[in-house]
Amino acid sequence: MPQIAQLATTYSSQVFWLLVCFGLVFFVVGLGLLPKVTSTVDLRDKQIADDLAAAEAARAAADAEEEAWKVTAARQRAEAQAVIAQAKADAAKSTEAALAVASAKVDETLAAAEARIGAARNAALGEIEAVAADAAQDIVSRLAGISVPAEQAQAAVKGVLAHG
Amino acid sequence: MAEGKVDPVHQFTIEPLFGTDHWSIAGYNVMFTNSALWMAITAVVLIVFVAGGAKRAVVPGRWQMAVEGFTGFVDNLLKSNIGEAGRKYLPYIFSLFMFILFANLLGLLPLALVGLHPFTATSHFTVTGVLAVMSFAIVLIVGFAKHKLHFFSLFVPHGTPVPMIPIIFPIELISFMVRPFSLGLRLFVAMMAGHVLLEVLSGFVISGTNAGALTFGIAALPSFLLMIGICALELLVAGIQAYVFALLTCVYLNDAENLH
Numbered sequence: 001m002p003q004i005a006q007l008a009t010t011y012s013s014q015v016f017w018l019l020v021c022f023g024l025v026f027f028v029v030g031l032g033l034l035p036k037v038t039s040t041v042d043l044r045d046k047q048i049a050d051d052l053a054a055a056e057a058a059r060a061a062a063d064a065e066e067e068a069w070k071v072t073a074a075r076q077r078a079e080a081q082a083v084i085a086q087a088k089a090d091a092a093k094s095t096e097a098a099l100a101v102a103s104a105k106v107d108e109t110l111a112a113a114e115a116r117i118g119a120a121r122n123a124a125l126g127e128i129e130a131v132a133a134d135a136a137q138d139i140v141s142r143l144a145g146i147s148v149p150a151e152q153a154q155a156a157v158k159g160v161l162a163h164g
Numbered sequence: 165m166a167e168g169k170v171d172p173v174h175q176f177t178i179e180p181l182f183g184t185d186h187w188s189i190a191g192y193n194v195m196f197t198n199s200a201l202w203m204a205i206t207a208v209v210l211i212v213f214v215a216g217g218a219k220r221a222v223v224p225g226r227w228q229m230a231v232e233g234f235t236g237f238v239d240n241l242l243k244s245n246i247g248e249a250g251r252k253y254l255p256y257i258f259s260l261f262m263f264i265l266f267a268n269l270l271g272l273l274p275l276a277l278v279g280l281h282p283f284t285a286t287s288h289f290t291v292t293g294v295l296a297v298m299s300f301a302i303v304l305i306v307g308f309a310k311h312k313l314h315f316f317s318l319f320v321p322h323g324t325p326v327p328m329i330p331i332i333f334p335i336e337l338i339s340f341m342v343r344p345f346s347l348g349l350r351l352f353v354a355m356m357a358g359h360v361l362l363e364v365l366s367g368f369v370i371s372g373t374n375a376g377a378l379t380f381g382i383a384a385l386p387s388f389l390l391m392i393g394i395c396a397l398e399l400l401v402a403g404i405q406a407y408v409f410a411l412l413t414c415v416y417l418n419d420a421e422n423l424h
Contacts, residue, residue: 001173001176002173002174002176002177002178003176003287003288003289003290003352003356006177006178007290009193010178010197010199010290011290012192012193012194013178013193013194013195013196013197013199013200014178014197014199014200014288014290014291014294015290015294016189016192016194017194017196017197017199017200017203017204018203018285018290018291018294018295019294020203021200021203021204021206021207021263022203022207022259022260022263022295022298024207024211025206025207025210025211025259025262025263026255026256026259028211029210029211029214029258029259029262030254030255030256030258030259031255033211033214033215033218034214034235034254034255034258034259035255036218036220037214037217037218037228037231037232037235038235038239038254039220040218040220040221040222040224040228040232041232041235041236043222044222044224047222
């Protein structure tokens with residue numbers, strides 16, 4: 001086994017050159033190049049984490065915006081409902097007033113018409129009495145040949161009318 | 165070799181390339197060998213790989229994705245074992261994991277096809293042992309710096325009855341002291357066993373083919389098919405052993421960082 005057979009003659013060279021080579025690797029790679037690599041990795045990880053955080057913040061902002069929008073929309077809807085209700089109430093009130101005016105006018109017209117009708121009936125009734133009295137006088141003079149004074153005829157007609 | 169004689173451990177031989185006699189530091193010879201060459205290649209390939217991924221693009225390309233995949237993997241390993249405090253060990257654990265992984269994989273490259281001899285540095289316990297001792301030393305330094313002498317309470321698990329402490333303490337101490345050995349030997353043994361197995365099987369293929377049609381059918385061909393499967397397994401082992409080494413270092417560091 002050369003490892004043992006050559007030990008005495010080569011151990012110092014082996015140890016020396018290992019220390020030289022490994023030292024070179026340690027100082028150039030471990031202390032020189034490695035920090036560059038790890039700092040790049042760390043930088044990238046940090047950038048990714050920052051980007052994710054920014055995205056998360058943007059999402060939270062969007063959520064907040066949406067929430068605010070919802071609140072605004074709800075408020076505006078409520079306002080609109082209030083305006084509509086107000087308009088409805090106003091419309092109902094004005095309708096009511098117009099109806100009241102109109103019904104008052106109608107009542108007035110009705111009352112006037114009724115009054116006119118009453119007057120016309122009374123007038124008509126009066127006419128009928130006079131006509132009936134004339135007719136009764138005429139009938140009596142024709143049937144019985146008796147001349148009945150107008151007052152008597154009138155009284156008789158009144159009495160008949162009164163009894164229906 | 166021409167007669168089908170394959171020495172399965174020859175691949176682990178260290179061959180000096182230059183600096184054999186006069187390169188030394190404080191009396192210790194530091195010749196540049198094939199092992200050192202492959203460790204240097206590992207370091208260069210690893211530096212190129214990570215440098216190609218350090219482009220700092222916010223939207224990564226494929227290469228950058230691959231490098232970030234590795235750093236994220238080691239980062240998660242530390243996070244799940246040690247917690248947020250584990251981040252400061254990332255440079256060391258990442259270097260360790262990638263160095264072992266690249267050394268394992270480069271040693272498996274079929275470069276012999278073009279005449280080169282790949283060498284797996286992690287199949288030498290002198291190499292894995294130094295890595296293990298380094299990890300263990302960091303555990304000790306962190307443990308004693310953070311908890312002072314209170315760190316010794318690591319050897320008395322929570323809720324141990326007082327009469328049991330004299331028995332438990334040495335057992336825990338021994339299991340703790342064995343850690344660098346198990347850490348280094350596990351990687352060395354796994355890499356060496358896989359390479360020896362591949363070499364032995366390829367020896368079967370060569371001798372079986374040379375010995376005639378019958379032995380080719382019953383020995384060489386099945387061995388070759390088995391080699392294909394074992395090559396895939398070795399790629400898996402290369403990754404798993406690098407992962408295990410890094411994972412156990414994390415577990416041991418967790419003991420030092422978060423004393424129970």
